[in-house]
Amino acid sequence: MSTDISGTGLAGRIAGFVDDVITPIAPAMARGEGPSPRRIVEAAGEAGLAGILTPASFGGAGGTHRDFIQFIESVARADASCAVILDVHLSVGTEPLLIFGNDDQKSRYLRKLAGGEWLAAFALTEAGGGSDAVAMRTRAVCDGDTYVLDGAKAFITGAGDADLYIVMARTGDGARGISAFLVEAAWPGVSAGAPLAKMGLHGSWTGELVLDGVRVPAANRLGDEGVGFTVAMSALDSGRVGISAQAVGIAQAALDAALETSRRRAGAGSAVDVTAIADMEVLTAAARQLTRYAAALVDAGGRVTLDAAIAKLYATDACVAVAQSAVDLCAPESGSDSHPAAVRFRDAKACQIYEGTNQIQRVVIARHLLTD
Numbered sequence: 103m104s105t106d107i108s109g110t111g112l113a114g115r116i117a118g119f120v121d122d123v124i125t126p127i128a129p130a131m132a133r134g135e136g137p138s139p140r141r142i143v144e145a146a147g148e149a150g151l152a153g154i155l156t157p158a159s160f161g162g163a164g165g166t167h168r169d170f171i172q173f174i175e176s177v178a179r180a181d182a183s184c185a186v187i188l189d190v191h192l193s194v195g196t197e198p199l200l201i202f203g204n205d206d207q208k209s210r211y212l213r214k215l216a217g218g219e220w221l222a223a224f225a226l227t228e229a230g231g232g233s234d235a236v237a238m239r240t241r242a243v244c245d246g247d248t249y250v251l252d253g254a255k256a257f258i259t260g261a262g263d264a265d266l267y268i269v270m271a272r273t274g275d276g277a278r279g280i281s282a283f284l285v286e287a288a289w290p291g292v293s294a295g296a297p298l299a300k301m302g303l304h305g306s307w308t309g310e311l312v313l314d315g316v317r318v319p320a321a322n323r324l325g326d327e328g329v330g331f332t333v334a335m336s337a338l339d340s341g342r343v344g345i346s347a348q349a350v351g352i353a354q355a356a357l358d359a360a361l362e363t364s365r366r367r368a369g370a371g372s373a374v375d376v377t378a379i380a381d382m383e384v385l386t387a388a389a390r391q392l393t394r395y396a397a398a399l400v401d402a403g404g405r406v407t408l409d410a411a412i413a414k415l416y417a418t419d420a421c422v423a424v425a426q427s428a429v430d431l432c433a434p435e436s437g438s439d440s441h442p443a444a445v446r447f448r449d450a451k452a453c454q455i456y457e458g459t460n461q462i463q464r465v466v467i468a469r470h471l472l473t474d
């Protein structure tokens with residue numbers, strides 16, 4: 103993808119950022135030895151890409167969701183860890199502030215996030231209730247003009263390195279008893295566990311966020327009390343389109359690896375599995391089109407829950423299938439853990455799990471069909 107969709111000059115900046123910043127560090131990121139997530143976002147800020155969706159009046163690039171998916175796909179094709187770091191920062195880490203933030207909150211935080219000075223994270227999941235988000239136990243108790251937050255969030259992308267967390271916590275019962283808060287990492291009572299040792303995405307930090315009597319000013323509640331579940335779900339609608347784009351980039355990279363090996367082997371007189379290669383291209387191209395369609399719907403406004411779920415489900419399943427085919431086509435070299443197909447295969451799996459498992463996407467899709 104190289105078209106300049108919104109005429110903001112972003113396509114050239116994205117291509118330059120990927121070539122100059124991401125590609126050189128990709129092998130180190132895949133080993134978990136690359137720069138920290140905040141450093142990746144700082145570098146994006148220096149390239150004018152840490153606030154793609156943020157209006158220019160707050161220091162962002164004023165781009166569209168089609169620009170955003172172009173960015174995430176391009177980065178993921180070079181390195182999937184950097185893609186998820188940037189995706190979370192730009193989508194679920196920043197978009198709730200863009201949509202639900204008041205002027206005071208926007209003016210205090212958006213410039214830092216869009217400039218890449220601060221890294222943003224999204225804290226919804228808890229150890230006891232990943233898919234059942236309403237079952238969260240983290241509490242926010244109102245005490246005068248502050249809320250006191252107690253609880254623990256799990257599997258948080260950027261935990262330990264982020265500067266600002268969007269935290270969902272319980273202020274009442276049920277889905278309407280959840281509120282969203284802007285919580286600064288430097289505040290007393292905020293701490294993070296060590297990054298998890300994951301199967302893939304070794305360059306992206308994922309870990310626990312602990313909130314121990316954290317006093318959050320009421321001015322940092324995002325939206326009204328009780329709308330936190332809507333904040334989280336609408337953030338995930340758009341976030342899932344970003345994960346779809348990440349999956350497309352991973353699939354494309356796996357296909358690139360398979361093509362490189364197949365061309366080399368064909369040159370040496372070996373047969374090429376044209377069926378596998380054609381099927382990989384069809385899956386990747388179809389996933390890209392569904393992702394672009396969902397991104398265009400986000401740009402058009404309105405609710406995209408169904409189309410985001412369809413894109414996320416299809417693109418992430420396609421990405422795992424394509425990466426697995428790449429491992430098969432590149433065998434036996436792909437048995438090495440640093441082989442591009444092996445790296446993609448490990449990175450691909452998480453896309454089916456985070457920002458709502460693919461089983462949850464099926465629940466969302468089926469509910470729409472059964473109730474609309």
Ligand code: COS
Nearest residue numbers: 226227232233234235236277332335336407456457458462
């Ligand atoms: N946008 C806006 N509002 C939404 C919404 C969306 N996409 N999805 C649900 N809501 C609202 C509903 O309209 C409902 O509001 P009312 O009470 O006013 O009617 C409320 O939220 C509760 O919705 P629902 O009854 O559908 O909640 P459920 O407990 O059944 O949960 C699922 C719905 C399973 C879809 C939700 O829990 C989910 O997405 N889970 C996965 C969480 C996830 O993605 N975690 C990953 C975190 S980031 S790695």
